[in-house]
Amino acid sequence: xxxxxxxxxxxxxxxxxxxxxxxxxxxxxxxxxxxxxxxxxxxxxxxxxxxxxxxxxxxxxxxxxxxxxxxxxxxxxxxxxxxxxxxxxxxxxxxxxxxxxxxxxxxxxxxxxxxx
Amino acid sequence: xxxxxxxxxxxxxxxxxxxxxxxxxxxxxxxxxxxxxxxxxxxxxxxxxxxxxxxxxxxxxxxxxxxxxxxxxxxxxxxxxxxxxxxxxxxxxxxxxxxxxxxxxxxxxxxxxxxx
DNA sequence: TTAATATATGAATAACTGTTCATATGTTAG
DNA sequence: CTAACATATGAACAGTTATTCATATATTAA
Numbered sequence: 001x002x003x004x005x006x007x008x009x010x011x012x013x014x015x016x017x018x019x020x021x022x023x024x025x026x027x028x029x030x031x032x033x034x035x036x037x038x039x040x041x042x043x044x045x046x047x048x049x050x051x052x053x054x055x056x057x058x059x060x061x062x063x064x065x066x067x068x069x070x071x072x073x074x075x076x077x078x079x080x081x082x083x084x085x086x087x088x089x090x091x092x093x094x095x096x097x098x099x100x101x102x103x104x105x106x107x108x109x110x111x112x113x114x115x116x
Numbered sequence: 117x118x119x120x121x122x123x124x125x126x127x128x129x130x131x132x133x134x135x136x137x138x139x140x141x142x143x144x145x146x147x148x149x150x151x152x153x154x155x156x157x158x159x160x161x162x163x164x165x166x167x168x169x170x171x172x173x174x175x176x177x178x179x180x181x182x183x184x185x186x187x188x189x190x191x192x193x194x195x196x197x198x199x200x201x202x203x204x205x206x207x208x209x210x211x212x213x214x215x216x217x218x219x220x221x222x223x224x225x226x227x228x229x230x231x232x
Numbered sequence: 233t234t235a236a237t238a239t240a241t242g243a244a245t246a247a248c249t250g251t252t253c254a255t256a257t258g259t260t261a262g
Numbered sequence: 263c264t265a266a267c268a269t270a271t272g273a274a275c276a277g278t279t280a281t282t283c284a285t286a287t288a289t290t291a292a
Contacts, residue, residue: 014174017164021178022225024156027163030224031156038150039250040143047143048133056269058130062137069251071270081227090259090268100227104220108146109138111197111216155280172239185281187240206238206289 036080037104041065042073046096046105049083053095152196153220157181158189162212162221165199169211 022030037043044063048054054062060070074094077083082101085094096102138146153159160179164170170178176186190210193199198217201210212218 013168013170014164014177016167017170017174017178020167021160021163026225026228027156027159029228031154031159033224033227034150034154034159035249038147038154040140040147041250043143043147043150044137047137048130051132051136052129054129054133058133061130062133066252067269068253068271072250075270087259092269098227098230100223100230104223104227107216107220107223108149109142111149111214111220112142112145114214114216157280173237182282183239184241184283188280191240203289208239 033080033082036077036082037101039073041069042077045070045073045077045094046082046101049094049096050102050105053086053093055088055091055093057091059094149196149198152193152198153217155189157185158193161186161189161193161210162198162217165210165212166218166221169202169209171204171207171209173207175210 021027037046041063045059048059048062056067056071056074059074060067063070074083074085078085078094081097083094084097085092087093137143153162157179161175164175164178172183172187172190175190176183179186190199190201194201194210197213199210200213201208203209
């Protein structure tokens with residue numbers, strides 16, 4: 001009977017989904033990473049850093065806003081492993097943490113283009 | 117003189133960053149997409165849908181929470197083009213909208229694994 | 233048509249988050 | 263050491279968002 005078959009099939013999918021669900025901790029860490037890159041100001045910072053490392057003042061120039069706001073956002077990005085930083089004299093140079101970040105940014109843009 | 121050279125180089129990077137910055141509208145749409153997948157509950161829904169389309173009740177089983185809360189989240193995911201849906205009788209079956217979503221999920225997991 | 237099931241939604245509250253302002257820390261030059 | 267510069271941070275306010283509750287819509291069965 002068709003209804004039963006599909007019901008069984010769907011229920012099986014639901015079971016698989018529940019069994020393969022990552023742990024709450026993993027889900028929360030992934031969510032935190034996405035949340036970190038989900039605010040326009042922070043996203044602009046990442047787009048700016050695509051072209052190489054920048055000090056805070058140059059990031060402020062590139063994305064607009066106050067030094068304080070950008071600095072707060074940079075801290076959040078760093079805490080979530082999205083950017084890394086190194087000191088050079090008085091300046092602290094920020095850059096994208098790894099190639100995953102670059103890839104995700106490009107995928108997001110591709111996704112956007114598709115929707116147009 | 118080293119300081120001047122580096123300063124020029126950095127300033128050049130800042131200029132490039134500003135020139136290649138996507139428009140505010142684009143940045144906001146990308147940010148909205150990431151925001152859509154940045155809450156643990158919604159992320160769980162996406163992980164559940166990796167295994168195929170599911171009706172709302174099965175999604176509720178897979179991710180926990182109330183039917184109402186899940187339904188609200190599904191609406192948000194759909195409004196941002198992260199999932200799509202089709203009706204089949206009484207049920208509405210949800211699935212991931214496109215391969216970009218799948219790819220981003222996998223990248224996020226890879227990023228997470230690297231940090232351990 | 234009526235009852236039952238599946239899904240969606242409006243309103244309200246509670247929790248969260250971004251920005252601002254003032255100030256602190258750390259580095260270099262004099 | 264002191265002044266100047268670059269960056270970071272704590273607290274508070276404003277805006278945003280997730281959840282809950284009650285209810286509405288839509289489909290199917292009888």
